[in-house]
Amino acid sequence: MNPTGSDQRLLLAAAQAGDELAFQRLVEPYRHALQVHCYRMLGSTQDAEDLVQETLLRAWRALDRFEPRAQFQTWLYRIATNACLDELERRPRRPELIDPFPDRPVGEAEAPVYDPAARYAIREGMELALVRAIQQLPGRQRPVLIFRDVLGWSAPEVAELLESTAASVNSALQRARATVEEHLPAPAPAALEPDERELLSRYIDAFERDDVDGLVALLREDAVLRMPPQPSVIGAQAVVRFFRETAARGDLSRMRLTPTRANGRPAVVVQRRTPDGGLAAHGVLVLEISGGAVAGIDAFINPALLPRFGFSGEASGGRS
Amino acid sequence: MTVSSCGGHDDPDEWVLLDAACGGDEQAFGLLLERYRPGLEEFCGLMLGDPQHAHDAMEEAVLTAWRERGLAATSPSVRMWLYRIAVRACAEAPACPR
Numbered sequence: 001m002n003p004t005g006s007d008q009r010l011l012l013a014a015a016q017a018g019d020e021l022a023f024q025r026l027v028e029p030y031r032h033a034l035q036v037h038c039y040r041m042l043g044s045t046q047d048a049e050d051l052v053q054e055t056l057l058r059a060w061r062a063l064d065r066f067e068p069r070a071q072f073q074t075w076l077y078r079i080a081t082n083a084c085l086d087e088l089e090r091r092p093r094r095p096e097l098i099d100p101f102p103d104r105p106v107g108e109a110e111a112p113v114y115d116p117a118a119r120y121a122i123r124e125g126m127e128l129a130l131v132r133a134i135q136q137l138p139g140r141q142r143p144v145l146i147f148r149d150v151l152g153w154s155a156p157e158v159a160e161l162l163e164s165t166a167a168s169v170n171s172a173l174q175r176a177r178a179t180v181e182e183h184l185p186a187p188a189p190a191a192l193e194p195d196e197r198e199l200l201s202r203y204i205d206a207f208e209r210d211d212v213d214g215l216v217a218l219l220r221e222d223a224v225l226r227m228p229p230q231p232s233v234i235g236a237q238a239v240v241r242f243f244r245e246t247a248a249r250g251d252l253s254r255m256r257l258t259p260t261r262a263n264g265r266p267a268v269v270v271q272r273r274t275p276d277g278g279l280a281a282h283g284v285l286v287l288e289i290s291g292g293a294v295a296g297i298d299a300f301i302n303p304a305l306l307p308r309f310g311f312s313g314e315a316s317g318g319r320s
Numbered sequence: 321m322t323v324s325s326c327g328g329h330d331d332p333d334e335w336v337l338l339d340a341a342c343g344g345d346e347q348a349f350g351l352l353l354e355r356y357r358p359g360l361e362e363f364c365g366l367m368l369g370d371p372q373h374a375h376d377a378m379e380e381a382v383l384t385a386w387r388e389r390g391l392a393a394t395s396p397s398v399r400m401w402l403y404r405i406a407v408r409a410c411a412e413a414p415a416c417p418r
Binding site for chain 2: 162320
């Protein structure tokens with residue numbers, strides 16, 4: 001991925017000399033990764049697309065200042081991160097939707113605070129919610145949490161670094177984790193609003209009965225199905241068609257939906273009925289309701305999310 | 321990841337560079353620093369949560385490392401020495417709570 005190959009070096013040299021086409025070819029391999037990075041920063045596919053453009057524009061303008069020995073990818077990521085931070089500062093606060101979190105923790109209390117995907121995101125750029133949560137920690141706990149949970153150092157290493165003991169590092173880590181968990185976005189409001197519950201149950205019912213028209217009627221005409229990094233599906237008809245033909249392979253009732261809440265919004269846990277009558281974990285859909293209809297759906301198709309919501313994460317389960 | 325695998329007394333290459341840096345070789349110092357720069361920058365970014373503050377702390381850490389390069393050999397490894405300096409730089413940054 002780094003422009004160490006001679007092709008990339010040539011492209012870089014040409015781009016730095018002002019060849020726009022060479023620049024396009026140079027950045028093409030990074031476009032997708034940048035899109036994912038911007039989405040993680042902004043929580044919106046549309047904004048992410050805009051910010052990739054902005055990033056590339058900034059990169060093009062600053063290209064003559066790029067030091068060829070540096071990592072091109074790191075350089076692009078830095079520009080993208082700054083562009084996203086500028087964007088976040090400019091726009092009014094919106095609730096972030098990075099990954100669905102159940103509103104009420106389900107399962108054992110010992111569940112890890114961060115999943116590996118979130119850790120990975122931090123390595124790539126930064127997961128805003130966690131970065132913000134880290135800022136709540138007192139000076140001493142902060143490096144402990146970063147070294148242990150984000151950078152993956154061992155307790156003895158961190159103890160050595162901070163000229164402390166492993167025991168005291170671990171106790172600082174426990175306190176730090178508790179604080180961070182408190183500040184991570186897992187909004188508390190518990191039960192669904194009555195009208196939300198009503199809409200959600202009609203939504204689930206439409207799936208159960210494979211009722212295409214019924215489902216379309218519950219969606220706003222301009223409803224959007226977001227499932228980054230894939231492109232969004234726009235319009236009630238198109239969204240329902242996608243659900244039925246692509247996701248459910250021709251029969252909506254093949255999906256089994258269970259109501260829940262995630263990130264302060266109504267949501268459904270999705271399982272797939274298997275031919276042997278079992279259920280397989282599929283993912284989570286988080287709904288955005290506006291004016292009594294579903295205006296947006298954030299799809300997280302990842303069986304590994306289901307245990308968070310108290311379901312088996314098995315991709316193919318036995319008889320239910 | 322263990323201490324011994326992360327560059328220490330047993331990484332002759334690093335200590336050659338460090339020796340040269342102690343003798344005033346800025347280029348050797350630069351090569352040494354480049355190995356750890358991405359990790360150090362990530363650390364400062366997470367500590368301070370603000371790109372500008374992180375950048376300032378990083379600059380400060382680099383200056384300190386250059387100034388105190390003669391003390392590096394008292395640390396278990398070059399990596400440990402550099403991270404200690406980064407921890408200190410962030411702790412002294414205006415953005416960090418005491």
